[in-house]
Amino acid sequence: MIDDEPGNPARYVTAATPGRTLATAATALAPGDTAVLAVLMFTGPVEERRFIDVEENAVYWYFVVLAWLPIYGVIYWAPRLI
Secondary structure: OOOOOOOOHHHHHHHHHHHHHHHHHHOOOHHHHHHHHHHHHHOOOOOOOHHHHHHHHHHHHHHHHHHHHHHHHHHHHHHHHO
16 A cells, blocks of 8 residues: 555654644643743732633633644544544
């Protein structure tokens, strides 16, 4: 089969694409923001104005997880079902 040839780049597309997608989301500014908020929450008194920051950060990560689910389905499960 042509797709099974060792030098064929199409052989590695399905393995590389999810990693790149996740890496793009994971290396955005949110992890730095998440780390800063974690430090602020675990040290010193918690100011009420930080609650909205934590809520917005949580909504962002819910979005990342929910956006990843269809991508995962299309990349990993669709080829197996076709």
